[in-house]
Amino acid sequence: MSAPTGSAGPNGPADHATDPESLRALAVEALLRARERTTALTDCVDDGELTAQHSPLMSPLVWDLAHIGNQEELWLLRAVAGRDAMRPEIDSVYDAFEHPRAERPSLPLLSPGEARGYAADVRGRALDVLERSPLRGTPLLDAAFAFGMVAQHEQQHDETMLITHQLRRGPVALTAPPPPRPTSATTADLAPEVMVPGGPFTMGTSTEPWALDNERPAHHRFVPAFFIDTVPVSNGAYLRFMEDGGYTDERWWAAEGWAQIRKHGLGAPLFWRREGGQWLRRHFGVVEPVPEDEPVLHVSWYEADAYARWAGRRLPTEAEWEKAARHDPASGRSLRYPWGDCDPTPERANLGQRHLRPAPVGAYAAGQSPLGVRQLIGDVWEWTASDFSPYPGFAAFPYREYSEVFFGSAHKVLRGGSFAVDAVACRGTFRNWDLPVRRQIFAGFRTARDAPDVRDVPTGAVVS
Structure with a gap:
């Protein structure tokens, strides 16, 4: 399945977008764009992939989907509109501070169908609230802040879900055209x-x-x-650091970083491996030669700091x-x-x-x-x-x-x-x-x- 087009779109109200109708249009566009992306990220794999935990560092994709709906309900239906909770029994399940990611697969999560239905039901009601709101009078309503906050929250979880897609093993689920190349x-x-x-x-x-x-x-x-x-x-510049023994020379590393690479045996960015005299990387299910002209990706702060030194x-x-x-x-x-x-x-x-x-x-x-x-x-x-x-x-x-x-x-x-x-x-x-x-x-x-x-x-x- 193709990735969403991801039109950059508005980044919130500009100085001229202060009247309620312009604010409303901006908020609607931001919310719909986020949901288009959420749908693309969750519809491209089957229910088994949605409920699996692909890494203990990340939640199952279905948890993120229902969490998006739960946060939208909390802020737009309860805090802004003053409505009663739709499903109060799931609030603790989708509280990100109550349950670490590694524990979330053991929770009584909504099924993929239930999560989709819940998120869609919340969204329909939230758009109704947006249509009727004066978008002024309280800090949450001024300039449609609460609606912009919810759109940002969903997009942040979309990024988290994209990280999960990078971590998952299996057939390619997402594709997109390459970015433009610079010219001489x-x-x-x-x-x-x-x-x-x-x-x-x-x-x-x-x-x-x-x-x-x-x-x-x-x-x-x-x-x-x-x-x-x-x-x-770039990857090419980072390779020179590696080839110069960057991962084996303690001089370049903060003490905690040196301890990390020694403990875990790290010698390259995440997803890289050496094969047949060539560095390869796994990128959204595709194994490819490391592109030397792209910015280096998937490095920790400690690795960045060591390279700089x-x-x-x-x-x-x-x-x-x-x-x-x-x-x-x-x-x-x-x-x-x-x-x-x-x-x-x-x-x-x-x-x-x-x-x-x-x-x-x-x-x-x-x-x-x-x-x-x-x-x-x-x-x-x-x-x-x-x-x-x-x-x-x-x-x-x-x-x-x-x-x-x-x-x-x-x-x-x-x-x-x-x-x-x-x-x-x-x-x-x-x-x-x-x-x-x-x-x-x-x-x-x-x-x-x-x-x-x-x-x-x-x-x-x-x-x-």
Whole structure:
């Protein structure tokens, strides 16, 4: 079965979309787009595959399907519309904090048919609520926030289900066309790194209507000048690290990372294997030679950090990453996206499961930042050096468990989204986080380095 087309679509209300009818149309489109993708991800395999647990790291696909419906019911039918619970007995079954993923197959889960029926019933009622809502008057209704939050939640679980599809063994279930390749005309002058000038910039947002609590509030950060890779680190570059003994040299590794690779015998990214003198990878059921020009994928934070040290560089901080992605030195303003304030399009970013792989490094020239940094949005999530922490003035909304309970040194921040992320859940301010050992997620990285005192270098200068 083909993957959904994944049109990037609106990423929440723009400044002009403040009247109720425009907000309603945006919310309907976001919800329907998410459900189209959920359906594609669950209809492409049989009931046995839906109820199986393909990895202890992930839930059965049928759990995600019913959880999507349960969360939609909780927020749109109960919290927004004040209706009674449709099936109160399943709330605890689909509470993500009550049951770890490894335990979920043993729960009294809805069958695939029941899960589909429940999610469809909730959706019909939720669209009725949306049609009748004034979309103003409470924090959940203002700018259709609750509906945008639910659309983002579903798309995030769609990404989780796509990870499960990558982990599952068996016949190919999803296909999609390849992403566009860069041309020599668009890469001829592409330098390996770009200098981002030092100084203050506005980080986070207080105006993006569908931004989640950890993206708020907007605040000023001073970031010293630094250099950042123009493109993500490629498989070919990562292979050179491997061939130079990167996985056997303790010098490059944080202590916890070194312990992990020794304990598990790791010597390559997840899904790679050496066969007949060639590196192969398993990608959505297809075994193929590792494409050297694509961004490296399925590496942990520890692997990214070790590569950066081997290369004489480091991972960018979260603030550096966001400044590289949003700062416009000409105006001094922070943009919504690297290319400006308009929503993502297929020419600017690889999002929405439109393709089932990252584009080769150097692609999407139309999506580069004012300083010339490419592929900051889409393709691969990018590990940063930063722990997941609240911004100054953070306030949990609408519940603590979305962000607040994860703050601290246990989780590292990822930025930028991947080919598996829909535009509704990806912004220049969007923050993702995960444990530094995680490898099944669609994560890669780029590197950075400190800049010397470069006050004589013109702002935005590209340095080879």
